[in-house]
Amino acid sequence: MQRQSSYAKDSGKLYLVPTPIGNLDDITIRAKKVLTNADYIAAEDTRTSGILLEKIGVHNRMLSFHKYNSKERAPELIKLMQDGVTIAEISDAGMPVISDPGYILVEDCIKHDIPVVPLPGPSAFATALIGSGFDAQPFTYYGFLPRKQSEQKPYFEEMNKAKATSIFYEAPHRLVKTLKNMAQVFPADRKIVAARELTKIHEEFIRGTVAELNSYFAKTKPRGEFVILVSANTEKPKQLAWPELIQLVNNVVKQGKSKKDAIKQIAKNYHVSKNELYDKYHQK
Structure with missing residues (x-):
């Protein structure tokens, strides 16, 4: 220590x-x-x-x-x-x-x-976050992403599932390509914000969906440094029937976990009562 x-x-x-x-x-x-x-x-x-x-x-x-x-x-x-x-x-x-x-x-x-x-002071991603309209807690900051589509894809897949606001920086000459790469992973209606020229005279927040921002920047040349914010994934996991949940528990047990830990994991992943799943599992 x-x-x-x-x-x-x-x-x-x-x-x-x-x-x-x-x-x-x-x-x-x-x-x-x-x-x-x-x-x-x-x-x-x-x-x-x-x-x-x-x-x-x-x-x-x-x-x-x-x-x-x-x-x-x-x-x-x-x-x-x-x-x-x-x-x-x-x-x-x-x-x-x-x-x-x-x-x-x-x-x-x-x-x-x-x-x-x-010392406390200015930060582009924090400034963009509080002006984005997205929930500020929790959030994940990624800095600058890799440039290649194949290297960006795992980051976008992670952001797509995230229950937190995701934030990254992008240069204007790469923005259009990055937005196109995002469209390959995110649903078209996923909400994002592009914040540019923060604290400067041309400060601007462009808010919309992945599809809308792709369309906008296909016609409008990006200018200035950008902070890109992606809204949290608010979709609830698919509700499964008890037999399906029990089968998932069995699958986890086959991987080497105890029945107790497997029930706890599946209950957490699918937002069901751990005690109720325990009872259903042992009634099978």
């Missing part, structure tokens, strides 16, 4: 600082203060982040930290923090660690007992 107090000692620390996903007014007072006072700012793209920092009035030294150099750079940053240096890690936009290599640095900090201080 490990306990960490973010403010327990004066040695080096890692601050995880969210940056605006569009609207610069979303930078917090605390985030700006941390970025100003840190010894270094570790950024995915120092050019992109340099423009952002200039606009919000932060002038500080930056180090590049991205997916292509993270494994080599992480030990260097760990050594700096062990020597008392404070580092603020930022993503190109939004939350560090979410769809960026920040988790590698966090993992190494934890291993070396270096305090990790996460």
Whole structure:
């Protein structure tokens, strides 16, 4: 077991600082203060982040930290923090660690007992979720999906069955193809939302069914970065007769489970009373 107090000692620390996903007014007072006072700012793209920092009035030294150099750079940053240096890690936009290599640095900090201080702030998928109109609890966030249809299909099959809202990111030049791939798995009337340009002047939520959004984007060129949200599967499992449920119990027992565990599993899967199924099974 490990306990960490973010403010327990004066040695080096890692601050995880969210940056605006569009609207610069979303930078917090605390985030700006941390970025100003840190010894270094570790950024995915120092050019992109340099423009952002200039606009919000932060002038500080930056180090590049991205997916292509993270494994080599992480030990260097760990050594700096062990020597008392404070580092603020930022993503190109939004939350560090979410769809960026920040988790590698966090993992190494934890291993070396270096305090990790996460700041709250902007996040594209959370912003899209609360504006989607879908149930926010529970939800599953997938980040960016693979590009190939064959690799996307298992994700869509999982989302199609999910009893939770599903969320993923997509680039505009891949959106049409991804929506077509979704149509191969989801029923045409499944509700989805495409949220684009969040917090920016052209922010938009396009709500409809899989079929409707496919039709819309076949005629309208996608612009901006997209967050795609898929509504939870609310279909109830098919109600089976008792003899069919008993047969399913027998099938599970043949796979090596005890009768008690098999009854519990089938009762849960088909939303029937465990006690009633137990009685019916032993009356057969």
